[in-house]
Amino acid sequence: MSPQEHALPYPLTPESALEPPREWEGLRRECPVADVHLPNGAPAKLLTRHEDVKAMLADPRFERDIRVGSTAGDAGETGDDSADLSRMVPSTGENHLRWRRLVGRWFTAKRMRQLRPGMERIAEDLIRDMTASGQPADLKASLAFPLPVFVICDMLGVPAEDRERFSRWSDTLLNLTRYTGQEMQAAQREFVDYMAGHIEAKHAEPADDLISALIEQRESGEDGLDDTELLGTSMGLLIAGHETTANMIGKMVSMLLADRSRWERLVSDPSKVRTAVEESLRADANQGFGLTRMVTEDTEVAGETVPEGSAVVCSMAAANRDEHVFSDPDGMDLERVPNPHLAFGTGAHSCLGQALARTELQVTLEVLLRELPTLELASPPEHLERVEGLLVGGLREVPVRW
């Protein structure tokens, strides 16, 4: 029998939205380099052990190829790749390093501290609006979806009155199945026109935001980003940072409320918020497709040769439950330290916005614990539904009451 004849269909389906697929544990133990076939029929290798996923994500022989993921998911079905991050920001070689150096300089701990008060206000306002509309409410639509896009607007220096437009553009660019190709192109054109005008305005009147800082870097004679790169960076950050964070807020709150003793412990001791956020990132079994890579030469993984040209899916979520690294991996230890989870990837492409994402998750949780300590899920956790077919995993709705 050829490997593909016994290949598992990928992605694997769990029994409920917050639970891991039951195959993970056996794969990690007995078949760490598993043959799978992707939704478009293409063969791939699936890695599930922490050691292998971590090593491969950092190995330059495993080249990033997000087309492997997108042809397996929605983008391939619509034939549209306008939301392809690799087209917007340099994704390989020296150009990628330069881009990361220039943009990454802005994502410092000091900057994150400065952004906190603004994030807190955004969270408080959104929670106030949610409670004013009555219960039960969908926490995803009321809080998780708008918060990260409003934060990205603040970061780019976009005025508050334009936030709703940003939400709409982001929603259109990311929801490849819900909108037609024409609608997506129209949204992209509007976004590009808006940002081109915004960048021009920042040249004339710089302020304390990422766009102004990047313009200043260039104007001070440093090797900076030109206006086209600035435009691509703005769109890339919106695409990379919105849906990921929005879904993670929804999943984090759901996981913490699914066993309400977790929530109660945090209400009585909010100093555990940081470790609880890390543990939620680790325990998230619904991270989406996983990171896809293309192998550029024959490479040994877990004693097996992965041939050149193979597509490889690195499941960080499966790796994050590896019993060789995490004790009681299927439980949630809200004080787990250290917590070497791989939710933000690792290596040259690891999440550039991870300090921002962490701050958003921490602030959202802190404000929720303070403002709505009686929060609970309005339906049993096993009734929560996953969003299907997205590269980024999430829940359709997060119904809550308080």
Ligand code: HEM
């Ligand atoms: C909980 C929220 C988030 C999660 C789980 C997440 C996860 C990830 C992961 C796993 C990668 C690695 C992709 C790869 O190796 O191919 C990545 C890359 C990236 N993320 Fe995030 N991310 C989050 C939020 C954000 C935010 C808020 C931003 C910025 C606004 C952001 C910006 C980026 C960028 C620019 C990259 C590409 C880095 C590169 O290729 O050098 N992410 N993210």
